[in-house]
Amino acid sequence: MKALVLNEVKKPLVLQEMPSPKASKNQVLVKLMAAALNRRDYWITQGSYPGIQCPVILGSDGAGITEQGTEVIINPGYNWGRQQETQSGDFKILGMPDNGTFAEEIAVPKEQLFARPEHLDWAHAAALPLAGLTAYRALFVQGKLQSSQTVVITGIGGGVACIALQLAVAAGATVIVTSSSQAKIDKAMAMGATAGFLYTTEGYASQVNEQFGPVHLIIDGAGGDGYGELVDTVCPGGTIVSYGITTGPTAKLELRKVYWKQLHLVGSTMGSPDNFAAMLEIVNKHKIEPVIDEVFALSDGNKALEKMNVSSQFGKLVLRVSDK
Amino acid sequence: MKALVLNEVKKPLVLQEMPSPKASKNQVLVKLMAAALNRRDYWITQGSYPGIQCPVILGSDGAGITEQGTEVIINPGYNWGRQQETQSGDFKILGMPDNGTFAEEIAVPKEQLFARPEHLDWAHAAALPLAGLTAYRALFVQGKLQSSQTVVITGIGGGVACIALQLAVAAGATVIVTSSSQAKIDKAMAMGATAGFLYTTEGYASQVNEQFGPVHLIIDGAGGDGYGELVDTVCPGGTIVSYGITTGPTAKLELRKVYWKQLHLVGSTMGSPDNFAAMLEIVNKHKIEPVIDEVFALSDGNKALEKMNVSSQFGKLVLRVSDK
Numbered sequence: 005m006k007a008l009v010l011n012e013v014k015k016p017l018v019l020q021e022m023p024s025p026k027a028s029k030n031q032v033l034v035k036l037m038a039a040a041l042n043r044r045d046y047w048i049t050q051g052s053y054p055g056i057q058c059p060v061i062l063g064s065d066g067a068g069i070t071e072q073g074t075e076v077i078i079n080p081g082y083n084w085g086r087q088q089e090t091q092s093g094d095f096k097i098l099g100m101p102d103n104g105t106f107a108e109e110i111a112v113p114k115e116q117l118f119a120r121p122e123h124l125d126w127a128h129a130a131a132l133p134l135a136g137l138t139a140y141r142a143l144f145v146q147g148k149l150q151s152s153q154t155v156v157i158t159g160i161g162g163g164v165a166c167i168a169l170q171l172a173v174a175a176g177a178t179v180i181v182t183s184s185s186q187a188k189i190d191k192a193m194a195m196g197a198t199a200g201f202l203y204t205t206e207g208y209a210s211q212v213n214e215q216f217g218p219v220h221l222i223i224d225g226a227g228g229d230g231y232g233e234l235v236d237t238v239c240p241g242g243t244i245v246s247y248g249i250t251t252g253p254t255a256k257l258e259l260r261k262v263y264w265k266q267l268h269l270v271g272s273t274m275g276s277p278d279n280f281a282a283m284l285e286i287v288n289k290h291k292i293e294p295v296i297d298e299v300f301a302l303s304d305g306n307k308a309l310e311k312m313n314v315s316s317q318f319g320k321l322v323l324r325v326s327d328k
Numbered sequence: 329m330k331a332l333v334l335n336e337v338k339k340p341l342v343l344q345e346m347p348s349p350k351a352s353k354n355q356v357l358v359k360l361m362a363a364a365l366n367r368r369d370y371w372i373t374q375g376s377y378p379g380i381q382c383p384v385i386l387g388s389d390g391a392g393i394t395e396q397g398t399e400v401i402i403n404p405g406y407n408w409g410r411q412q413e414t415q416s417g418d419f420k421i422l423g424m425p426d427n428g429t430f431a432e433e434i435a436v437p438k439e440q441l442f443a444r445p446e447h448l449d450w451a452h453a454a455a456l457p458l459a460g461l462t463a464y465r466a467l468f469v470q471g472k473l474q475s476s477q478t479v480v481i482t483g484i485g486g487g488v489a490c491i492a493l494q495l496a497v498a499a500g501a502t503v504i505v506t507s508s509s510q511a512k513i514d515k516a517m518a519m520g521a522t523a524g525f526l527y528t529t530e531g532y533a534s535q536v537n538e539q540f541g542p543v544h545l546i547i548d549g550a551g552g553d554g555y556g557e558l559v560d561t562v563c564p565g566g567t568i569v570s571y572g573i574t575t576g577p578t579a580k581l582e583l584r585k586v587y588w589k590q591l592h593l594v595g596s597t598m599g600s601p602d603n604f605a606a607m608l609e610i611v612n613k614h615k616i617e618p619v620i621d622e623v624f625a626l627s628d629g630n631k632a633l634e635k636m637n638v639s640s641q642f643g644k645l646v647l648r649v650s651d652k
Binding site (some may be wrong): 052087089090091146227231240241246247248249253254255256257258259260261262263265266267268269270271272273 | 424555581582
């Protein structure tokens with residue numbers, strides 16, 4: 005079969021012939037129709053991820069057809085474990101160290117397979133799993149979002165941020181977005197955001213609060229220097245959920261604000277199988293379609309990675325694996 | 329009446345004659361028997377507190393007798409408001425801007441008065457309110473401590489840390505303490521701590537985890553550079569509650585650890601009237617006596633402040649107001 009392989013970090017992916025996987029007991033062979041990129045794939049190509057093993061087929065997101073003819077999407081979070089509060093020590097994400105979805109075929113443990121939402125074509129189905137799962141847990145499990153609340157979603161345009169916007173709007177919450185791009189803010193408002201702010205404007209926290217406060221929840225995938233502004237934006241007793249570090253791995257935390265405002269700063273990554281099922285339920289009920297920025301041929305995987313590097317996308321970057 | 333007055337920041341307190349307060353409608357006049365210091369008093373004398381107004385009688389903690397002869401302690405958190413999640417914008421702490429407890433008399437709103445625990449003498453009763461309230465909320469409301477869990481309490485010796493140790497032991501939790509002083513650790517173990525670690529030992533987090541993990545909760549009043557070690561110490565899915573910044577106002581937060589470990593970093597300050605009542609219930613039920621480091625005469629208030637400055641105390645610093 006053909007697959008996009010990372011043979012060495014900091015080198016381009018190579019579309020090459022690889023042995024077809026065999027499904028072991030409890031696994032199912034899936035012929036992939038589409039895959040999607042996540043920032044994780046980019047970090048791995050740059051060597052910025054713990055425990056990288058090469059060669060490896062990247063890719064956490066995929067949708068396809070089993071040998072029995074069932075149309076499925078794959079939950080990319082393996083071995084979550086028994087606790088809802090946190091993943092087990094055996095937890096891993098599909099696509100390194102195990103071979104991932106940038107390939108024509110993949111062998112997947114049965115319990116990772118979920119029915120493809122009927123309203124989604126292959127590209128949109130492949131765009132859903134990792135971002136949808138991450139956004140669901142960040143918003144509703146770690147963030148405890150209520151329909152009466154106002155949530156700020158930072159860095160709109162990213163895959164998680166876009167589906168978080170859709171899930172939060174579906175839940176009836178008031179959604180404010182931030183971006184460095186007015187064009188992205190405009191797109192978000194067309195999708196149901198109430199307002200958007202350029203995070204490049206210093207002191208935007210006070211504007212958000214004057215016009216739309218109180219902000220009960222912030223969903224942040226950026227981290228870095230902008231984190232302090234989030235602490236100023238969120239209301240007393242409110243929550244900031246962090247799921248990523250696109251703009252920087254550390255944040256300078258002013259603890260006096262944290263305790264005086266009685267804040268909850270919560271981490272979230274991926275989600276449990278229960279979270280995945282709950283996310284799918286909302287997506288199916290509200291016929292949510294993940295936003296796709298661009299669909300690439302599998303052979304153009306490196307172009308897609310480069311687009312993620314410059315963060316110019318609005319929505320998911322998808323790889324078409326099969327035209328059938 | 330005599331009172332200890334801060335006439336100017338960065339100057340010693342002065343024991344001077346002040347007009348006796350008059351109880352307005354809804355207030356009660358209390359003849360104070362004892363008062364106690366908090367780090368807040370020290371910060372105010374140093375000018376390191378927002379909105380300082382001089383002259384002012386300092387002091388948040390007090391116990392005494394009303395004109396009707398009722399023996400009371402004072403809840404120093406005024407105007408908490410209706411929400412349990414956070415204090416209202418009108419919230420203030422007794423002892424700046426309102427005159428506090430380092431005085432022979434004080435006029436206090438009725439709803440701030442609670443019955444003196446029968447098992448506590450005046451000094452111990454005065455030692456309880458602010459620290460007990462802060463510790464209760466940090467442990468049980470913001471920290472959601474369960475009896476089956478392990479909690480680390482940092483900087484044992486501080487007033488809040490000491491009563492937190494007692495409340496957590498009473499709740500049946502396993503308690504680990506940290507300090508820069510082995511002598512303080514030894515005292516804490518005599519009070520029911522299971523173990524203690526010198527936070528001056530780099531990498532103590534791994535020792536705590538090897539010997540006593542998982543650590544579900546950390547109660548921290550220090551902040552500063554040591555915060556990163558706490559992020560390493562707490563278990564996945566665990567909680568760090570911050571209530572103070574004795575060693576530094578900021579913390580460098582490694583967000584990757586926060587999200588991968590699905591942590592909850594929570595702020596806590598003071599507490600609601602409901603929290604105060606719940607704290608008193610535990611103190612009365614378990615006959616908890618706050619730890620007193622030293623009792624000073626009211627005229628020796630500056631000596632007590634200096635002891636707080638060098639943090640040599642183990643437990644509360646109390647001022648004896650009346651010998652009657």
